[in-house]
Amino acid sequence: MAVTSEVSQDGTVLVITITGRFDFGAHQDFRNAYERVNAKPERYEVNLGEATYLDSSALGMLLLLRDHAGGESAKVKLTNSSADVGKILAISNFDKLFEIEKPGHNG
Amino acid sequence: MANAERPALSVLIADDNMTDRMLLAGIVRRQGHHVLQAGNGQEAVKVFELMRPQLVLLDAMMPVMDGFEAARQIKAIAGDELVPIIFLTSLAEEEALVRCVEAGGDDFLAKPYNHVVLGAKITAMERVRRLQATVLEQRDLLARHHGHLLNEQRVAKAVFDQVAHSGCLSAANIRYLQSPYALFNGDLLLAAYTPSGDMHVMLGDFTGHGLPAAVGAMPLAEVFYGMAAKGYGLGETLREMNAKLKRILPVDMFCCATLLNVSARRRVLEVWNGGMPDGYLQPLAGQRLLLPSRHLPLGILQRPAFDATLETFAFNPGDRVFLLSDGVIDTANADDQLFGTQRLQSVFDHNKDPRRLFEDIREALSDFRGESRDDVSMVQIEATAPGSLPASGLIFSDSGQLTPMDWSVCFEFRGQTLRRYNPLPFLLQLLLEVQGLRDQSGALYTVLTELYSNALEHGVLGLDSALKKDGEGFTRYYALRQQRLEALEQGLVSVGLEIQPLPEGGGRLCIRVSDSGSGFDVAAKARGGDNAYAGRGIRLIRELSRHAEWADDGRSARVEFTWASQA
Numbered sequence: 001m002a003v004t005s006e007v008s009q010d011g012t013v014l015v016i017t018i019t020g021r022f023d024f025g026a027h028q029d030f031r032n033a034y035e036r037v038n039a040k041p042e043r044y045e046v047n048l049g050e051a052t053y054l055d056s057s058a059l060g061m062l063l064l065l066r067d068h069a070g071g072e073s074a075k076v077k078l079t080n081s082s083a084d085v086g087k088i089l090a091i092s093n094f095d096k097l098f099e100i101e102k103p104g105h106n107g
Numbered sequence: 108m109a110n111a112e113r114p115a116l117s118v119l120i121a122d123d124n125m126t127d128r129m130l131l132a133g134i135v136r137r138q139g140h141h142v143l144q145a146g147n148g149q150e151a152v153k154v155f156e157l158m159r160p161q162l163v164l165l166d167a168m169m170p171v172m173d174g175f176e177a178a179r180q181i182k183a184i185a186g187d188e189l190v191p192i193i194f195l196t197s198l199a200e201e202e203a204l205v206r207c208v209e210a211g212g213d214d215f216l217a218k219p220y221n222h223v224v225l226g227a228k229i230t231a232m233e234r235v236r237r238l239q240a241t242v243l244e245q246r247d248l249l250a251r252h253h254g255h256l257l258n259e260q261r262v263a264k265a266v267f268d269q270v271a272h273s274g275c276l277s278a279a280n281i282r283y284l285q286s287p288y289a290l291f292n293g294d295l296l297l298a299a300y301t302p303s304g305d306m307h308v309m310l311g312d313f314t315g316h317g318l319p320a321a322v323g324a325m326p327l328a329e330v331f332y333g334m335a336a337k338g339y340g341l342g343e344t345l346r347e348m349n350a351k352l353k354r355i356l357p358v359d360m361f362c363c364a365t366l367l368n369v370s371a372r373r374r375v376l377e378v379w380n381g382g383m384p385d386g387y388l389q390p391l392a393g394q395r396l397l398l399p400s401r402h403l404p405l406g407i408l409q410r411p412a413f414d415a416t417l418e419t420f421a422f423n424p425g426d427r428v429f430l431l432s433d434g435v436i437d438t439a440n441a442d443d444q445l446f447g448t449q450r451l452q453s454v455f456d457h458n459k460d461p462r463r464l465f466e467d468i469r470e471a472l473s474d475f476r477g478e479s480r481d482d483v484s485m486v487q488i489e490a491t492a493p494g495s496l497p498a499s500g501l502i503f504s505d506s507g508q509l510t511p512m513d514w515s516v517c518f519e520f521r522g523q524t525l526r527r528y529n530p531l532p533f534l535l536q537l538l539l540e541v542q543g544l545r546d547q548s549g550a551l552y553t554v555l556t557e558l559y560s561n562a563l564e565h566g567v568l569g570l571d572s573a574l575k576k577d578g579e580g581f582t583r584y585y586a587l588r589q590q591r592l593e594a595l596e597q598g599l600v601s602v603g604l605e606i607q608p609l610p611e612g613g614g615r616l617c618i619r620v621s622d623s624g625s626g627f628d629v630a631a632k633a634r635g636g637d638n639a640y641a642g643r644g645i646r647l648i649r650e651l652s653r654h655a656e657w658a659d660d661g662r663s664a665r666v667e668f669t670w671a672s673q674a
Contacts, residue, residue: 056314060359063407067358072409084445092363092382093403 001026005033007041014041019050022058030061034068044069049080054088066097077101116233117141121151122166122195134222148172152180162232163192175210182211189239191232260291263321270328274299283486284465293320294432294484297328299335302552304372307335310430310486311364323362326351338532338552341368341377342415349413352406361406365430371493376422381405384433391425419585421578426490427461434483440476510542512614515605525563526595531555541606543614543670550651557644558620558664564588566624567598598623612672619665626660
């Protein structure tokens with residue numbers, strides 16, 4: 001499990017990338033990824049392309065991020081989720097809270 | 108070299124050669140330790156028992172009892188505590204050194220003694236001894252904490268069981284499987300009758316484990332049972348649960364849940380699934396239907412955004428509904444493959460005896476991953492023919508002496524109210540102020556429900572119950588109901604209640620329900636004919652009340668209940 005984050009050049013987007021299992025073990029790293037940035041991004045993107053697994057505490061962490069990013073007005077996009085990860089997001093109907101972008105044509 | 112930082116140890120030296128012993132004792136003393144002495148193995152064991160030194164220096168070859176045997180006995184007496192034993196030996200042969208270690212020796216020191224080496228060895232041994240002592244201390248501390256935790260869980264579970272047992276999980280048509288400590292896995296299974304004999308069932312799964320999950324379960328169960336007993340519909344219970352969890356839970360905690368309303372009387376199954384795996388509806392004859400997650404879990408959305416829309420299915424005697432926790436399909440085998448829904452469905456397909464379904468699933472799981480697991484929750488409910496109504500789940504704290512006995516009220520519920528509000532629990536609460544009616548609360552609630560839904564569905568919404576002639580029409584009926592209700596602007600249902608004492612004691616309740624609809628042919632409805640879905644309501648009202656009549660082309664119903672005087 002690894003969490004990395006990167007602010008876009010213009011400082012408006014924070015991209016958080018999860019590698020491996022996204023579960024409670026990632027809790028602190030995931031929070032650090034958006035709490036310890038100096039910029040105040042307008043949008044957030046969580047890249048799940050390299051995430052192999054996602055459990056309910058990871059869903060909870062996504063809710064925390066959404067809350068941090070402004071709750072109802074938050075702009076958080078979940079990208080590149082694999083079929084398995086996508087299924088978990090779908091069961092929880094997280095598409096009602098987050099913009100979920102399926103892997104693109106190059107994926 | 109005196110060593111202030113090094114703590115003084117008590118060191119036992121056992122050697123039959125007094126010169127050697129005195130020499131060694133001198134060295135050890137000079138290093139700041141206390142010395143105890145023994146002339147052979149047996150004496151060494153005795154001194155050890157009495158004085159409990161922290162370190163033992165043992166000559167291997169001694170009369171009466173040799174060092175090897177003494178080491179064995181000292182280690183046995185010391186038990187878990189580490190008492191380092193250093194063998195004093197002139198034995199050079201490897202085999203003898205091996206024997207020293209086998210007998211429990213931790214190190215050895217060759218004669219003649221070098222005080223620098225001895226000092227270093229004592230220091231090293233003391234370090235190991237303290238490490239071991241710390242480990243033991245922490246082990247005991249952990250064991251104590253674990254004991255506390257188990258005890259707290261036991262108490263919490265006992266309290267929770269008091270809440271959970273007010274339900275009807277023991278009903279004959281429910282089968283369920285749950286680990287006794289499921290509560291601490293975040294799993295929650297609740298079932299309760301409503302006053303009209305419908306059954307509400309909830310299978311929930313909190314994020315997280317342990318105490319936080321259990322803490323969230325408690326208020327949820329209270330809401331579930333309280334509202335079911337008062338006759339609230341599933342949608343209202345859902346909204347209340349969601350609002351409560353949203354209020355009390357931290358942002359990253361929520362509760363996936365499937366809720367069911369099983370109505371034997373209406374032969375209907377209502378389903379709400381937020382974040383749980385697919386449920387399954389298996390009709391007695393016909394295709395298995397999926398009950399997939401359509402909603403966000405409970406405790407995430409704010410009140411206005413929360414969607415309590417239920418899906419409605421026909422549910423006839425012999426039909427079964429099955430729910431399960433994610434533990435089943437998420438079970439992984441050694442190759443990290445998941446059990447998945449395909450395998451689950453195949454278990455369904457091969458299941459011959461519905462009563463053995465759980466066992467079949469558990470067997471398939473244990474075949475799949477090579478060991479069984481006991482942390483999955485499953486529940487199966489079979490549709491039954493409507494039976495007798497359950498006793499009221501409400502507990503009254505008043506004595507009933509202050510019963511209001513001569514009054515009437517009339518309510519008019521108009522467009523916007525009809526769209527959103529269910530007045531039945533409120534009306535029932537009002538009527539149960541009258542003590543004489545409390546014994547009949549089930550019948551009362553059923554009749555009120557029938558009268559109200561007739562007025563609303565057939566009257567105000569103009570729905571034709573003939574539509575419910577088959578499963579498909581049935582689904583269409585409820586979709587249409589939802590659609591028309593949402594678009595409702597006009598229309599009203601009026602409910603009048605009148606309580607009068609009777610001269611011979613006891614009293615009479617008269618319920619009048621009328622609506623703004625276009626009326627219907629009561630006689631034709633009541634005959635019902637072959638149509639299993641229509642007309643049952645009217646027959647039921649007639650059966651449960653003392654007297655029922657319709658006027659104004661079915662637009663107005665008048666129903667009577669009476670009760671005898673109570674001693």
